Amino acid sequence: MEATINRQAAMKLRARLLSSWLTPDQALQSAGLRDRWRLTEAELRELFEAEVEAASSPEQVSLEKQRAISAAGRWRLRVEAGVQRLCAQLQKQDPDSLLPMILRRELLFALSQSAPREGFRAWAARRCTANDWEELRHAGPASGYLDLESFCEMVVLEAGHIDDAKEWFQHLKDLTDGSTCISYALLRQTAVGCPKLPGAADSAAPWEPTELLPRLLSVWTDLTEAFGWERQELRDVIRDRQQDKLTQTAGPRVSHQQWLYALRGKPEWPLLSETEAQEEAHRLGALGLTADRLFPNLSDRLQVTKNLFLPGELIVVRYTLSDFGHYGVCGPSPMVLGPDLPLGKAPFVAAVPAQPELAGFEEAWSRSALDVSLVRGAVRLRAPGALRGTSAFWHLRIFASDDGRTPTSAVSAPLLIQVMTVPPAPPSEVVAEGRDTSISFKWAECAQNGGAAVDRYDIALRYAESSKLAWTGHAQEPVITATSLTPDCDYTVQVRAANRAGCGPWSPGFAARTAARPPPPQVLAVGRETVLLRLPVEKAGNLTGYVVKAVCCTTGEPETSGDSEIVKRSGPKQTEVLLTGLLCATSYRLCAARLNASDQGPWSTCIQVRTKAGTPLPPESLTCLETKQEELCVSWSPPPRDGGAAICGYVLRAVCGPGSKDSVLCK
The missing domain is CATH 2.60.40.10 (Immunoglobulins)
Known part of the structure; x- marks a missing residue:
């Protein structure tokens, strides 16, 4: 379905695209190409902002020109070369056009091959936080159903991986009655209530409260409604506020019954199945934690899917401007009521360093404007990168502003997130x-x-x-x-x-x-089947003995060979070792190693010796071929072992009869 391009080239092009935009979808919309099914090479260059006056590739640019352009220009040249390679692989001739065209889907699928992989539950949690199901449905096919390519395009437009999309689609299709498409209703229902797709890699992991939170807020208005906390009358809260009686509280604890009530969902929009809701309510209710401890990814007006992000990762932030925030009237923190909420003309959500001394460091901010016409909505931010002199902890907050950049005040409690950094210190020893x-x-x-x-x-x-x-x-x-x-x-x-x-x-x-090898043993005498060795004298106090090994040269090294080897051990005071059982006229590699109470030391360097030649074995297969009056014609086979020297002749002996001492020798 998707074209395969060079992974490194795709990674560079994708990084270029996402350096200015949070998602490929935003980049296409900015370039006015969201509704184009086919793209020309010129439109593709415009999309990547890689159009330059120099030649089309770095190799075609002169040395003087290379030195003249800036580092940014050189990067744009590399992107330009990558765009050309991409075009060469993806372009197809449009019957209605004389220009080669590139299918937009194939472009997106090719770039997504370098995206990070994730599970369906993580993707579904981010989609629930964005809570833009209706917008997603209206932007997709008019039929309300997604085939494989449409679903994959939807995922990769949000910076997903094509292989993840294909895997999820197959699992979602298995939930239908054999149809080749899935509906938006099924996708939303599965993402909110049943994201543990059967057979998926992340289906067996238990629910975490932080993972359940975006789904609860997709079904319920706030946590007061979700957990069935006892509601207070709004006028009582206003009266307490006017009397300065609002104080910071820890918030109510969430019991088993409250979890069960929340996880069942509403009659018109159920959340978990009854069996799963019972199991999870029992497990989570046993924690006995207050809401602010259960949901570290939640503040009074902000909610994210998790608290730990990679540098540059997409963060979807749900916000609310309602009078009582995400917690509702029974939340742990008092809220500023609507008429007194100082938003300004252009409020925004921003990430600022958690260190107080750097709270005004403007370059550290990652911001996104919010829509004041919506009581509840979602914005997208890029996880900040590591800054010199700052920690990896950041605060997400809503800031009131009139120009969209300069904050006049903070109108939400800080939501702490952490951006992963490389391990800051290596092992110390x-x-x-x-x-x-x-x-x-x-x-x-x-x-x-x-x-x-x-x-x-x-x-x-x-x-x-x-x-x-x-x-x-x-x-x-x-x-x-x-x-x-x-x-x-x-x-x-x-x-x-x-x-x-x-x-x-x-x-x-x-x-x-590394340890030094001991000196090799000294050869004192060599026999036909024996070798006498002298071992080096050692004065080490923990020495318990020596081990000597002889390995035939045709079988391998002494350190590794296990065939045709002879090993002999000796005591610490024994300086001479006699190796026996060797073969005549055979070359051996000899080495020695020290022994102590716990282990054996390294082998010494090898020496090579050859045993002396010995007597041959008797010939085999002696047969009388012909008998005459005074002659015998006999034959035989050479001996299986010649003793290490060439056979120079044979001696035959014929005995006249049993018990007779008369014999005839023939050489």
Whole structure:
């Protein structure tokens, strides 16, 4: 269905598109291409804002021109080259036009291949927070039904991945009566109440209160209505406010029965099934938490799907300008009532650093204007990137403003979110244990992970003298072994942690060293089937003995071979070892290793010896072919083992009869 293009090129083009717009849909609308089914190459360049006066690719630009253009210009040239490659892969000839055209859907599907993957439950929670089902239905096919391509286009327009969309569509289609399309009503009902699609990867995970919140607010007006809290009369609240009796409270606790009431939903719009509502109400009610503790992704007037985001990730924020906010009249915080709500002419939702000293740092803000004509609505923000000198924590707030940029006051409580950063500090200490050709490393896990779990550790091992890279590796746990190293060599090791946001800084270099191999044994005597060795004298106090190994040269290395090997152990004071059971006239590699109470040390370097030649074995298959009066004609096969030397002749002996001492020799 979708075209496949170079992933790296698609990633660059998608990053270019989303550097100015939150979603591909916004970019198409801004360029006036939302209703165009086919795009020309010129329109595509306009969409990516990559049109330049220079040549069409960096290779065609002169060196002087390259030096003259700015860094931004060079980036635009790369985007231009990517657009041309994309056109070459996707363009098709339109029968009604002389220009090559690109299908808009194929463009979106190709770019989405570099988007991050997510589960249907996460997508559904974001869609419930936006709560624009009617707008979505009117923007889609007039029939009210979505086929596979229409559904995939809807997902990728909101910066989703094409493979996710195809997987979700198949699961949603299984819920129908065999139809090849799904309705908007089914999509909304599933996203709000039944997002645990059978067979989907995220279907088995239990509900979290933060995940249920956008669905509750999609069905109920506020949490007071959702949990059936006892309502207060509005005039009583106004009277208390006038008498300055409103105080900050922790909010009511949510019991099992209140959860059950909320999760069942309304008669005209049910939420969870009765069985699932009973199970979840029992589990969540046992927590016994107040509403403000249950929903960290909720403030008085703002709600998000989660509290942890990647830098640049799309944040959908639901807002309310009602008198009592999302909590309703029984919420934990007093609200400013409608007539006194100072919104200004152009209020906006913004993310500001949570650190008080940086609260006025204007460049740190990610803002989006809200529609004052709507009591409830949703806006989209981009998760802020990490700023030098700031933490990863931000506050989302509604600010009153007259120009859409300069805030006059905050009209909502802060909603704390965290933006993932790379692990801020590397492991502080690395412990190394070296052997002759390997070193095992251990280190403590990072105390801070930047808000996201550490996915892996990267290890770089360099030669201490030249700083040349000797070995690299990756590990999910804080332990790894580097292999195939040089014995008796100094190294420097560095470790860094990585999470979803990227790789953290490298640790300082820690010294490590491989163990030196012991000297090889000395050959004292070589026989036909034996070798006498002298072992090096050691004065180590923990030495418990030696082990000597002989491996036939035709079978492999002593360290790895398990066939045709002879191993012999000796005590710590035994300096000579006699190896027996060897083959005559055969080459062997010999090596030795030290032993202590816990382990065996590295093997020494190998020496090669060849045993002396021995006597051959008797010939085989002796047969008398012909007998005459004074002659015998016999035949035989060569012996299976010649003793290590070429056969130079045979001796035949004929005995006259049983018990006779007369014999005839023939050479």
